[in-house]
Amino acid sequence: MQDRRKFLNRIAGAAGLAAFSPYINSVKAESLFKAIERNAHRSASDIATDEDFWYFIQQAFTVSPNILNLNNGGVSPQPKVVQDAVENYNRLSNEAPSYYMWRVVDMGKEPLRAKLADIAGCSPEEVSINRNTTEALANVIFGLRLKPGDEVVLTKQDYPNMIHAWQQREKRDGIVLKWLNFDFPIEDNDFIVKQFENAFTAKTKVVHVTHLINWNGQLLPAKQIAQASHRRGIEVVVDAAHSFAHFDYKIPDLECDYLGTSLHKWLCGPFGSGLLYVKKDKIKNLYPLMSAGEPESEDIRKFENLGTRSFAIEEAIGHAINFHLMIGAERKAKRLFYLKKYWTDKALQIPGVSIGSPLKPEFSGAIALLQIAGKDPGEVNEMLFNKYKIHAVGINWENIHGVRVTPNVYTTLHDLDRFVAAVAEIAET
Ligand SMILES: Cc1ncc(COP(=O)(O)O)c(C=O)c1O
Known part of the structure; x- marks a missing residue:
């Protein structure tokens, strides 16, 4: 157990440091690094539900605090360290x-x-x-x-x-x-x-x-x-x-x-x-x-x-x-499924709401399809954005109809509560 802990600490340490040198704001990098180090001994399932840990991951991104992006299935934002690397290599390239x-x-x-x-x-x-x-x-x-x-x-x-x-x-x-x-x-x-x-x-x-x-x-x-x-x-x-x-x-x-x-x-x-x-x-x-x-x-x-x-x-x-390794593939997969489960469990309590996706971890991950009885996915999606500034995507493809909702590692439970509250209001109208 002791050896495993040391090993995990070493992995988290090496990947964590590598992920943040040399571009990111050093105060944020240090607190994220400490969060990773502090949690290295905990199981992936345990960390998946720990908001304090994921708050530090959120801080590594530059996502809008105002528009809630739940269309990470389209394309993901990059952590700041990746954005900076692109700019840095590009700037260097332009020298000659x-x-x-x-x-x-x-x-x-x-x-x-x-x-x-x-x-x-x-x-x-x-x-x-x-x-x-x-x-x-x-x-x-x-x-x-x-x-x-x-x-x-x-x-x-x-x-x-x-x-x-x-x-x-x-x-x-x-x-x-x-x-x-x-x-x-x-x-x-x-x-x-x-x-x-x-x-x-x-x-x-x-x-x-x-x-x-x-x-x-x-x-x-x-x-x-x-x-x-x-x-x-x-x-x-x-x-x-x-x-x-x-x-x-x-x-x-x-x-x-x-x-x-x-x-x-x-x-x-x-x-x-x-x-x-x-x-x-x-x-x-x-x-x-x-x-x-x-x-x-x-x-x-x-x-x-x-x-x-x-x-x-x-x-x-x-x-x-490096950023992916720092979070860890297992922790990330568990967190993504947890986020999906968190909002779908709550949304399913709302009259008229169903989920057009598998709900078990063997058949699904972060992506799920919101369906509101009697409502067109395109209209629901528009309401989500126009009234609540929540960005998702309306799907009408072959036998699949609904609003696709995709959180990511930077999404917090607070964000998902805001989303579910909006769904409840839309379902009532
Ligand atoms: C299943 C699947 N295949 C392929 C693609 C195409 O990906 P890209 O636009 O990165 O080429 C997508 C994009 O969303 C996808 O969802």
Whole structure:
């Protein structure tokens, strides 16, 4: 126990210090660091409910104290340390761009790849640094070698950018898209896996799985779907835009072949940062989206052939990783679920309110869908903003209707009380 405590203290100490040097206001940094140190011995579940601890995390952000942002599912604000890093690298780059960008700032790219691989739980040789999920997965969707008649299984509840990419391949290359259409929320993983299996035929070559459905926060059993697919020789593409750095897992846990995610969502990275994972033995056969000198190379870097880009954004990702490590993946996942549970439990007491999302931790995290009987999600969302200055998002997509509400690590219970009070008033009108 004593050793574990020392170890946790060391981890919290190292990551905590690294997260705050050298950009943030030193008084805030010191109090946050002390809060982390003081709490290193406590369990993640215990800390998840400790407002004093999370108050210090809130202070690391620069979010508006007036507009309540409950649309962290769209994109997350960055902690101040990440914002400062972007500005700092950008300022340096502007002193002599081609010198500082290529010869100085870019020197951090390989260490960054290793750092990303560390939190992703895979080899750095399986990690490509891209600008977002859309770019990461476009590499996969357009890079896979598919013939006319080959089938791809996907769902109506996948993200539009990915759906459109597959539809473009259907039009151009004659592949066949096989659609599943779920009626979420579903708290039965066997049922979900069975629907995928029922859609598989001898012609199925690929399955596209959105790990966490963005519309309502339903977590799909990606690993079980991957296992069922691999038994039939089907390749597995995972859209992890919303699950990475939200849930406490490593990419190989999902047993997928390809995965894309956005780092500006749950990692709180700079806007326009993402990651592509390609399993080592799959790299050679996947063509890069942007042409590379050796398109059939086994080097993951062939998916980064963008030309001139923002080196400041790329490099600042490292500061977001430090911040994430400082909080700790498990503590963060537990806190996010706790916040969702806190407001949904209260909202469910209000007549006419229902939640269009799973409520158990095995099937959901921070994202939940508010539904008020007889009210249009768009109208409810407008009322939330116009009258209460609460920013969320109205969803009307396939079988999913409601206002998507997504707190983040900086959201306090006080914020959620304010939100629930607004919901009660709207439901009464
Ligand atoms: C499930 C899912 N996939 C992909 C994306 C696209 O992410 P980005 O805009 O960062 O490319 C999103 C964005 O919200 C998403 O929710």
